[in-house]
Amino acid sequence: MKKLLFLALFSTSLYAQNPIETFTKDMEKKDGFLPYYWDAKKGKVYLEIKQFDTELLYYPTLSQGIGSNDIGLDRGRLGQEHVVKFQRTGNKILMLEPNYAYRAVSKDPLERRAVEESFAQSVHWGFEVLAENAGTALVDLTPFLMQDAVGAIQGISRTRQGSFRLDASRSAMYLPNTKNFPQNTEFEVTITLTGDSPGAYLRQVVPTASVVTMRQHHSFVQLPDNDYQPRAFDPRIGYISTSYYDYATPISEPIEKRYIVRHRLKKKDPNAALSEPVKPIVYYIDPGAPEPIRSALVEGAKWWNQAFEAAGYKDAFQVKLLPADADPMDIRYNLVQWVHRSTRGWSYGASIVDPRTGEILKGKVTLGSLRVRQDYLIAQGLVGNFQTDTSNVEDMLGMSIDRLKQLSAHEIGHTLGLPHNYVASIHNRASVMDYPHMLVELKNGKVDLSNAYDKKIGDYDKWSIIWGYQDFPKGTDEKKALNTIVDQMYGKGLYFLTDQDARPEGSAHPQTHLWDNGANATAELKRVSEIRKVTLSNFDERKLRTGTPMSSLEEVFVPMYMFHRFQVEATAKVVGGVNYKFTVKGDKDLTTTPVNGLEQREALETLLQTLQPDFLKVPEPVLKLTPPRAFGYDANPRETFKRRTGLVFDPLGPPEASAGLTLRMLLNPERLSRLVIQSSFHPSLLSLEETLDKLIGATWKSNASRAGYEGEIARLVDKMMLEKLIELSNNKEVTPQVRAVIMLKLRDLNFWLQNRGISDAKQKAHNLFAMHQIEMAKNRPSDVTMTPTMTPPDGQPIESGYDWLAPACDWELPTFSKGH
Template identity: 50%
Template sequence: MTSPFTKCLWLLLLPLLLAGTAIAQKLPSISSKTEGMKRYPGYFTFYYDEDTGKIWLEIDKLNKEFLYVNSLPAGLGSNDIGLDRGQLGDNKVVYFSKQGPKVMLVQPNLAYRATSDNPNERRAVEDSFAQSIIWGFKAEAADGNKILVDATDFLLRDAHDVTGSIKRSKQGSYRLDASRSALYLPRTKNFPQNSEFEAMLTFTGGEDAGRYVREVAPDVQALTLRQHHSFIQLPDNNYTPRPADPRAGYFGISYLDYATPVGEDIEKRFIARHRLQKKDPKAKVSEAVEPIVYYVDNGAPEPIRTALVEGGRWWNQAFEAAGYKDAFRVEVLPDSADPMDVRYNVIQWVHRSTRGWSYGASVTDPRTGEIIKGHVSLGSLRVRQDYMIAEGLLAPYENGKSVDPKMMDMALARIRQLSAHELGHTLGIMHNYAANNNASVMDYPHPQVKLDRTGKIDLSNAYGTSIGAWDKVAVAYGYQDFPKGTNEQKALDEILAKGRADGLLFISDRDARSPGGAHPTAHLWDNGANATTELLNVLRIREKALENFSENNIKPGTAMSTLEDVLVPIYNYHRYQTEAVAKLIGGVNYTYAVRGDKQLVTEVVDKREQQKALDAMLKTISPEVLTLPEHIITNIPPRAPGLRSSRELFEKRTGLTFDPLAAAEASADFTLSFLLHPERASRLVELGARGNSLSLQDVVKQLIENTWKGRHQEGLQEIVQLQTEQLVLTHLQALAHNESASYQARAVATAALKDLKGFIESKQRSIKQDAYQAHLALAMERLSRPFSEEVKPSRPLDLPPGSPIGSGEVMGCE
């Protein structure tokens, strides 16, 4: 029986409950809510309210997955901070889910899956790992299954994490200012398969703005950039993922599949690639069902634009080799097209305040690895750096002579290669650093320069002019369309086996980028079949260029102090080949072998090859190589007024005047940092104990014999030599106290320091020359100094930045 109190309570609450139900059931219609607004029909129809500056999104696809991508169509212009025009953000599979009056934008967790027909098995995995709610909207109007939400705040947020990027680079603390942010209608568009939204966002603060921000911002207290949001229809289910193979050189996706039978690998790996199918898979040569088309930024000037098109088109050679006809094209972007539109694969021309990396990224389906949109960003200052390298090599501005076109030819050749390289990343292909001598455009190329029969510098073959043999193997693996009934795994293995039989090797980033790396052929910016032979060749070219270096290296009427700009890449011309040679010392050759493919697994570099490499390395720190000629030193005055000093120049210890000793110090330190790297030192201990390798004792002994115990020079070469000896002491001390090195490596360095101390003591008794005595006294003081957290070995000067040539992974970058 209901009590009188309960009846009264129900009477009081009933009107409120009925009112709430009425409100929930009587959301206004979408047409009435959007009356007077501009309608944008398309994938997700939306409306723009001019009076409030709001965008209203019509959601008609509840619980249906689509792809959400944010990007940066208008950037900051600083390579160091990295917020570049055209930069892509994460690719997220998401869906809208209605929960009462709220509509959630949900990102499922695709890293953990169950590819099973059993819904309970799939649910068990889904419920075991967290999902992410990216945003919550309030339903404001409805028509049947269609819901209208206010998307303005979602679009005006810092989705690309601009504030975080600036803070992580220690360039200031900024916050989004809503009063100075608005939707950007010129780039807000709708299409049948994608909806595109753009916002103009202003970030304020800047009280602690760093140098990089100050270099590019008109007002450091207000940084205005644009962020783009793309809602993209996911591809159909007709794409077949291709299994990843560590020998094939592809980026890709991976996930744990808990429906995998016990005894099989739970981690599934598939390569990233565009969808490409032959019209007739049985035909040796066939047109594609739908070709891959890339578009070059129409904002790139000529003749650069044409070079970008030509370089990108190289890839058609690889697709032709795989049996496709006209399946890959590169065109110029039409004026009517938007480069952020997912329907266009683009090669974008990006400007920054300094030279910097170019990179190739993509919009990829995280479910399968299918590439939906390739997006290349090329730094515009790269071409100018290559042109300056050519100026340094040729000294072309002799009075009365016309400017040599070979400089522009070399710069444009590099742009073609760079276009092909970065486009290769957007095809899914990794770097291949074991593919110099033009075996792959996915290597980093140093200009291939030679001396002709008359001893003049020849730039005619500085860069490659086509796709490489490895690139054809990679495209065949990723894009070959096999006839029905083919054993695909066997066919893919045969493609890789043929590449190996042709002498092609794939070694990528991790193995090549480490300064303590061991692979004898995996290097950045190197040339030559033999690294040591090429280093000696590079040193000869450098010597010739320095011999010819004069005011003819800069244009008439140019400030003489700018000679230093041109000198830097020439003086350091051998830096990358030096790094390559270092990897032969304590080197171990290896492949990404799999069981049964009969590849080399590991092999220590022959001791004789290591010795040749060490001899060449020691040459790079000889006084003859390190000391600049007098005719160069006397021609470089302090920086002229109005010309900024920058990190592109040599560091100095002499104030405003040019410092040839600082240049020599940085170069010698560069060589020693590789030679006595703790990983290399530890490996030399191990390999030396196993035989047929140099030992760490061998390396340290020869290093000291060629510096401290070598024949002493006179004049400036003597001071350079003494400076190098102090650097040797610095690196031995650092190794002796480096806890990341093995105990025995530290022991060898400690014993060498003890022996060196005895040698110095004997020299102090026998040699009275003032400069040398002072040098010995400093060394003794440093050797006697206790090593502690407060007293560290001296910090040598750094080389000016050299990488990237022609301008510091994004899918891939150069």
């Protein structure tokens, strides 16, 4: 016992003899939120810890990215937020994260402790005390900083780009971005990962692909005061939410509490219809964006002030260029950042959020610089004429710039707390939170882009800001007032449906789609198909600038040929579609109903038109004018059609990609299951039997007389449809009746083929092959050899981005707005 007492006294004496001033002699001190010292001789950072058991926010960031949209490690990517606190035990200091997912919101300390001790916490790091003064300890922060905090190693592995590890010998502090501010302390490090067998995406963007060097950032931020009032989440109006389980909740009430994510905003005079805010929301635009892009981003961002004015605020939302003396890392600056990648990619809006309350502390928008070039390419295909007239360049640039304004507003909307609202397009483009397809019009037989994109905030956006940010006068029944706002919004015909309702495969709402226009998906497909027809009929070498290799014509041709792709996805959802809204008990309209039979049949007939050879054939000028790739201009597989003809352009490649899209959407397993179930309840609705009869009638039974190029397209579509049905007949995920009906229709088709008298050798071979496939599927289904369908070149992202749900990113993310 005496020996232990002596060691304790010796330890205490040692620290008393080693004060911080002595230990940090000749080091550079940086005062601020968390004071730290820089030891230039050892390349280390030492942190002063004064306040123990005081919560603060920690989050990592990728400040210098890899530059590949496919890998997703972009400049400015935010990591997950963590509420942490420093706890000391003897000579050890732990950086501890409490578990705020499970709480007891109670004044009873024993009740709170019961919950805290029931669920695990997380210790992010342990530090040894190196020196101390009264109440202040000094620790070496360097080992904590020298880690792969954003999960780049996992990101590279997840995208199959190789197996990498952190190389500490090639990692160091990056002092230019290691700074202190009044409310936040920022550290940045150069991190080097080394690995073997790097993938193609890495080889494309890294000088030496086996050595990947990036910069990662660590932020420690002061948490806000307790004056923020959370607002309860309502599924009827779109807001990103945060939630936790409150074990102090009475048994008769829901234990899970949900609150919206939003900025703090208060009126100076809550009783005034229009009042200035106590503190405005200010967004700063990256001055690294060139003109005219920079001005477009500023203008689009400013649209949000229209919504805040509707909510009763004067100049509550402001937009400025980031000043030269301002630092984008400062937590006080909401930032719109311009990011470069090697390929076009998603833009997104993310927020740093206080996990305890849902209060947004900083909005961070990332806009990909190559997206605008894709928009310009689409405009080039629509109206470009570089042979006799270059005046259309202004129209092409104008459409691209208008799209940037909408993109700026969209991604900022995510950082205000708003998710996508994909049903808004049915009400005259009522929300910038939709994915907008350019509204191309035909005027006097010519393509017109003057109304391609809206130039203002939408009506739904105003209602969403009114609901989420309204500062009610004292004494107002907030719940009742918020319900009134929802009722008023619904009364205007505006409502909210989002990602889960809009994705083309699996979802079923007939009016909730990505990249569409108008209230009627089928009518819009007809309109878009007419624009496509006019565009393709005028498509030739005039679409290219003089001096451009003719093989580059294909890149311009792709989005024109596939101009109907997103409307096909939308129209397919009418077949087997279901009308519904997000409702709560007490609402007037609680019904969920299938789309009526007439609308479903019209949608089916319109989709079948996209399988016809005259729709699918490639215009003769394109076939004549598209040679193999020019030397020095490698084909980009994402921007060109796949082919089975080697270097030569494949005339059947585009038809296969387009027809494959229609068949995949129409014959979606969930859709077919709905057709069976819906028609069992309502015989007047479209049935699976009728759907397959019309599909077979529009392909096999109407294509037998086709000759030449159109004949080859017809036979291609026949085989694709047949193999899709054979695949579905063995799909265990569909209802048994779907498989039964498909087997019946395959038997009927086989009988029809057996009784056909065909003299044409090509058609005879075609029919023989089909009968062989059907017999194989019947007797030995596992032996049926399917030809993989060539898919279209990437469509998304054409305009919007990742905004809130990143399609290619499944790592842990902060509160997001993917994608557009």
